[in-house]
Amino acid sequence: MTFKTPSGAFRALAPVSLSIAPGRFVSLIGPSGCGKSTIFNIVAGLLQPTDGRVLIDGVDSTGTIGRVGYMLQKDLLLPWRSVLDNVILGMEIQGLPLREARERALPLLRRYGLSGFEYSYPHALSGGMRQRAALLRTLLFDTDVILLDEPFGALDAQTKLHMQEWLLGLWADFGKTVVFVTHDVEEAIYLSDEVHVMATRPGRIVESMTVPIARPRQRYATLTPDFIAIKERCLELLMASHNPSLDEAA
Amino acid sequence: MTVQETSRAGAGLDLAPQQAAAPSPPAKAARRLPVQKDWPLWAIVAAQIGILAGAIALWQAAADLGWIDGFFWSKPSAIYDTLIKFFTEGEAWTDIGFTFRSTIFGFLLGTTCGSLLGLSFWWSRNYAAIVQPYIICFESLPKLALAPLVILVFGMGLASKVAIATALTLVVSTLTAYAGVKALDSDSEKLFYSLGATRWQVFRKLVVPFCLPWIISVLRVNIGLALTGAIVGEFIASQHGLGRAILYAGNTYDIALVWVAVLVLSALAVVMYVAISWLERVLRKGMRQ
Numbered sequence: 001m002t003f004k005t006p007s008g009a010f011r012a013l014a015p016v017s018l019s020i021a022p023g024r025f026v027s028l029i030g031p032s033g034c035g036k037s038t039i040f041n042i043v044a045g046l047l048q049p050t051d052g053r054v055l056i057d058g059v060d061s062t063g064t065i066g067r068v069g070y071m072l073q074k075d076l077l078l079p080w081r082s083v084l085d086n087v088i089l090g091m092e093i094q095g096l097p098l099r100e101a102r103e104r105a106l107p108l109l110r111r112y113g114l115s116g117f118e119y120s121y122p123h124a125l126s127g128g129m130r131q132r133a134a135l136l137r138t139l140l141f142d143t144d145v146i147l148l149d150e151p152f153g154a155l156d157a158q159t160k161l162h163m164q165e166w167l168l169g170l171w172a173d174f175g176k177t178v179v180f181v182t183h184d185v186e187e188a189i190y191l192s193d194e195v196h197v198m199a200t201r202p203g204r205i206v207e208s209m210t211v212p213i214a215r216p217r218q219r220y221a222t223l224t225p226d227f228i229a230i231k232e233r234c235l236e237l238l239m240a241s242h243n244p245s246l247d248e249a250a
Numbered sequence: 251m252t253v254q255e256t257s258r259a260g261a262g263l264d265l266a267p268q269q270a271a272a273p274s275p276p277a278k279a280a281r282r283l284p285v286q287k288d289w290p291l292w293a294i295v296a297a298q299i300g301i302l303a304g305a306i307a308l309w310q311a312a313a314d315l316g317w318i319d320g321f322f323w324s325k326p327s328a329i330y331d332t333l334i335k336f337f338t339e340g341e342a343w344t345d346i347g348f349t350f351r352s353t354i355f356g357f358l359l360g361t362t363c364g365s366l367l368g369l370s371f372w373w374s375r376n377y378a379a380i381v382q383p384y385i386i387c388f389e390s391l392p393k394l395a396l397a398p399l400v401i402l403v404f405g406m407g408l409a410s411k412v413a414i415a416t417a418l419t420l421v422v423s424t425l426t427a428y429a430g431v432k433a434l435d436s437d438s439e440k441l442f443y444s445l446g447a448t449r450w451q452v453f454r455k456l457v458v459p460f461c462l463p464w465i466i467s468v469l470r471v472n473i474g475l476a477l478t479g480a481i482v483g484e485f486i487a488s489q490h491g492l493g494r495a496i497l498y499a500g501n502t503y504d505i506a507l508v509w510v511a512v513l514v515l516s517a518l519a520v521v522m523y524v525a526i527s528w529l530e531r532v533l534r535k536g537m538r539q
Binding site for chain 2: 041044045046065066067069070072074076078089090092093094096136141
């Protein structure tokens, strides 16, 4: 998958080229306003890039909606639908009969930690569970690529750790290509095969690195020298990209 | 006043202990959180009935003793007699039925068309921008002032009453449904489009259910407006209806009948209000909101 995305006049995104092999878990990290969400919107077909293309499986998908699963920062569960009916939204929109969609979703809800809440309404769910439901909705919308925009940003630290393990389990089961955006450097490295560090003004990728830690990973992997070296480099890059903007402000 | 002085003295003590030797501060008054005790339900109801009975008795006595002019004000006993006569000899049920029908038709028509119009603004920002000034004009227009014209166009029968009731309810529903449309989170729309939804799917599965609570919230307001519209229509020209009964009684100085018709009208209004409130509850429950 390749895309080149220099975008509009306002929040200019410098030419960005990123290619992701199928089945990889890739993270984008960077300060706010570096264009992570812009890239996602372009890939999801919600924004027309001024220049450049989105290729998925070698097919030009620029400005085409419904090609990738996209999970926005908010869970956006519909309050008038039960968890089950929220999760099947993608299939429903694709025209799958409701019964079939529900039959397909039910076992997954049970397997991935929402059993007992299939027929509850979103307001009855905790933050972590809402996020699970939103993620399952993204996964059940049967696409090869899923984009996750800070899915765990609003969760407390403990829940976040649980959700990371849960996500890795899901990823291993489904074998999807995942593009993950986060502010949390450790989260990015722990989850990903590749980490791309971005900078602002204009938004661009300053460095890409692969994470050489074998899977399945254990928590203590975050304490190994390899991991710490990558983390240090990431933080260094993020600090560097932060300073010029301070100078500009002064 | 006391509190201000005390707190100032207190602050002085805290911030500058060396000045503590100054005149001794006035003692702080002990204050408690005001507590209101709830009366039992029977006491509340008893008080309500007592006030009503007292008012009626006072009215009756005032009329009997000549404190007020019984001709202009009438009195409860005469009103009661007229009420019985209204239902046994008069056209009570015809009038009630007529007013009820024009209210309900106007309510349904105005609320449905208004809500659909409000929702339709979601489809095009340009269309919404073009139509908006007309809606606002129609909203600020005193629609009842057009009633004589409406009677001329739609005739003396039910149609003109329904038209006025519709005109009153339509704009409220339109503006409320449009407020719902404007409150729609653009991220939700993004989510639907990212799943490859068509506009029609977004409208049916997102916009309509999202705006329903808004639409439902004006039902109670609208039923009252529809009743007002129907009554005004009857005031101007009609052969039936409670509004016509009130006007007729007033013109013939039958003050007791005016009171009776107003009483029956209020009862009708209360019944419809309660019914709509119940409907609203059922609808909300159906949507789990």
